[in-house]
Amino acid sequence: MKEFIILTGLVLLSTHGIGQVSEFLDNPDAEEVLDSSQTRDADIYLFSKSTDDGLSLRWAPSSPNVWLEGNTYGYSVDKMQLDSNNVEKFIPLGQGLYKAWPLDEWKSIVSEDSPYTAAAAMTIYGAEESTGGDSFTKGDQDLNNRFGFALLSADLDKNAATASGLSATDQKVEIGEYVIYRIYIKDELGNARSDTSFYLCQREEVVQETAPIISEIEELENVVNLSWDKYSGSTTFTGFYIERSDDNGSTYLRITERPVLDISTNLMEGDIISYADSLETNYQSYYYRLVAVDAFGDESLPSEAVIAMGRDKTGPEAPENFIVEEQNNGFQLSWEFDNALNDITGFNIYKSVETEDNYDLISQNLSPESRAFIDNDPDPIKTNYYYVTAIDTAGNESSSKINFGITTDNIPPQAPGNLRYSIDTMGQLLILWDAPRDNDIRGYRVYVSNAQDDEFASESGDYLKQTYFATNIELETLTEKIYYFVQAIDWSYNVSENSMTLEVVKPDILPPSQSIFVDYEVTEEGISFNWIPSNSEDVKEIQLLKRELGQEWVSVNNFDQNTLTFLDKSVEEGVFYEYTLNTIDDAGNSTLSEKTLNLEALKSFFLKEIPTLEAKSEDEGIVLTIGYPEKENFTFTIYRGENEGLLSTLKILESGEEFVDKDIRKKVKYQYAVKANAMDGRDSKLSNIISIKK
Incomplete structure (x- = not known):
């Protein structure tokens, strides 16, 4: 049987057309999709089951209000057969409208043997409960109760489902x-x-439903507890009958008049159901099995039988006045017990070095006359805890009170060694140490101080069982170090000497204080600075950074904390620069100055470049050649003097190339020099003076 809720409402068929449903079924992936059991919210839920007669259908309204509407108007059920011989359209299923029977017709199915038909009729036709007081709340609660009983009755009785208008059988479906x-x-x-709900179902070969499985039995005094899972494979059962046999499984009697139901609630959910069978006598074996009922009122095959019985669980009187006394190298245990009032087989002695747990049986089945026992092998280090039990013929034990003995030990353990640590930048600290060689260590205590010579305080609280200690420390403090030591404590509460003191260096997450510009000077040589360095003790270096407008910071130079001034010569005339100081500590933390300097490099009175001049005597005169990096947008003034006299302007060239001085007299020594002239009115310095004679 496969069932698949397609959609709530008419969206699927009206939007995509009936033909697409057939195309979906022709798709090789349809089987996988159908098996996925997708569901959506619906007003009415429908379930199907393949039977010898066809497809049995059961439906259930999703709320009390929908149920009331169904009781009043009935449920309309249509079908559409999907095969190549039929036109794909909906037709009424059977009578088409399924409605609760009139009250008179219920008489034919109501009897003492079918209580759920009577219950179903009462939910539909019974008088509503009187609603004095808070009428709204009580009325709502009554409606919910009637709705729940109506659905439960339909689940457990086929006739109740049919008479309630909640079931039908489609006999015109082939496998x-x-x-x-x-x-x-x-x-x-x-x-x-x-709302209208659509469901896609397939008729399959009839398969007997899986039988339930009893998963656990518990044998108590005059009681057998049975437990099982309410699910079995893909089947969810509604109720379970318990059957019992006292003739080794030859015949079974149903011991539950009504099915045992799943009573899980929002406060107590689970898949396991339990039933307690009360018995008159213990030690009589019974065979138990389950028969499950599904939502169609059909019963499953019986489960495999389990065998169980009630057992005597009442223990004898407990031993009294239990005493533990040290004797030589051991402990003597003694107790009182009245044999006349108890039928016992003997006593057991239990021992542990822990107060509550891990007790070992150190002596078994001491005679019923025994009233003392000596433990010659107590733990010499830890506390020895004991108790004695009396055992009856059914194996039940009753325990005395716990008592203990402690051996004498005045020797303290050695101190823990090899303390070490790791710490991260979040302040999570892990301290580890090596345990001393003593075998009686109860635990450790860790002590802490902010200064090595200050008082230490206990940090770990109760004794630590492990050889490590984890904590979280504050890093944003003025102290860069913190100190720890560890003590070992033995089972006699002897305390070791302090371990070595461990110095923990905290990760430096605090940036240094800033360095501050205090003075600057812009000259033709460059830009010079003075600053006050950071007062942090862990400063590693101070970087001078600069950038042009819209550019990234670049490093000019790095300085130690003692350098206070610097001249930046790598500047271009007239360019604006922004400067800042970046202070870096030894942990890599850094701080930029809050205020930066925005400065313009000074334009020199003279042009930066000085032209060169060469002179050569030729037939036509003296040829002068001017050299300059950029000759465009510059003019050049040539100066001449005679016989070491004063220089005077000879010629102003619009572009610096060559000039021939033709106004030359023989035997006269001439001196020449040149100067570059910029468009902004600045001149270069005069070139070197050269001398030449024709």
Whole structure:
């Protein structure tokens, strides 16, 4: 049996068309999709089951209000057979409208043997409970109760489901065929009283439902507890009958008149159901098995039988006045017990070095006359805890009170060694140490101080069982170090000497204080600075950074904390620069100055470059050649003097190339020099003076 809720409402068929449902079924992936059991919210839920007669259908309204509408107007059920011989359209299923029977017709199915038919009729036709007081709350609670009993009755009794208008059988479906069912509620005028739900179902070969499995039995005094899972494979059962046999499984009697139901609630959910069978006598074996009931009222095959009985669980009187006394190298245990009032087989002695747990049986089945026992092998280090039990013929034990003995030990353990640590930048600290060689260590205590010579305080609280200690320390403090030592304590509460003191260096997450510019000077040589360095003790270096407008910071130079001034010569005339100081500590933390300097490099009175001049005597005169990096946008003034006299302007060239001085007299020594002239009115310095004679 496969069932698949397609959609709530008419969206699927009206939007995509009936033909696409057939195309979906022809798709090789349809089987996988159908098995995925996808569901969506619906007003009415429908379930199907393949039987010898066809497809049995059961439906259930999702709320009390929908149930009331169904009781009033009935449920309309249509079908659409999906095969190549039929036109794909919906037709009424059987009578088409399924409605609760009139009250008189219920008499034919109500009897003492079918209590759920009577219960179903009462939910539909019974008088509503009186609602004095808070009428709204009580009325709502009564409606919910009636709704729940109606659905439960339909689940447990086929006749109740049929008479309630909650079931039908489609006998015109072949094995392997798919059918789409739609179910809805409408009034006499055809107005919808619920959403329409569509379901895709397939008839399959009839398979006997899986039998439930009893998963656990518990044998108590005059009681047997049975437990089982309410699910079995893909089947969810509604109720379970308990059957019992006292003739080794030859015949079974159903010991539950009504099915045992799943009573899980929102406060107590679970898949396991339990039943307690009260018995008159212990030690009589019974065979137990389960028969489950599904939502169609069908019973499953019986489960495999389990054998159980009630057992004597009442222990004898407990030993009294239990005393533990040290004797030589051991402990003597003694107790009192009245044999006349108890039928026992003997005593057991239990021992542990822990107060509550891990007790070992150190002596078994001491004679019923025994009233003392000596433990010659007590733990010499830890506290020895004991108790004695009396054992009856059924194996039940009753325990005395716990008592203890402690051996004498005045020798303290050695101190823990090899303290070490690791710490991260979040302040999470882990301290580790090596345990001393003593074998009686109860635990450790860790002590802490902010200064090595200050008082230490206990940090670990109770004794640590492990050889490590984890904590979280504050890093944003003025102290860069913190100190720890560890003590070992033995089982006699002897305390070791302090371990070595461990110095923990905290990760430096605090940036240094800033360095501050205090003075600057812009000269033709460059830009010079003075600053006050950071007062942090862990400063590693101070970086001078600069950038042009819109550019990234670049490092000019790095300085130690003692350098206070610097001249930046790598500047271009007239360019604006922004400067800042970046202070870096030894942990890599850094701080930029809050205020930066925005400065313009000074333009020199003279042009930066000085032209060169060469002179050569030729037939036509003296040829002068000017050299300059950029000759465009510059003019050049040539100066001449005679016989070491004063220089005077000879010629102003619009572009610096060559000039021939033709006004030359023989035997006269001439001196020449040149100067570059910029468009902004600045001149270069005069070139070197050269001398030449024709």
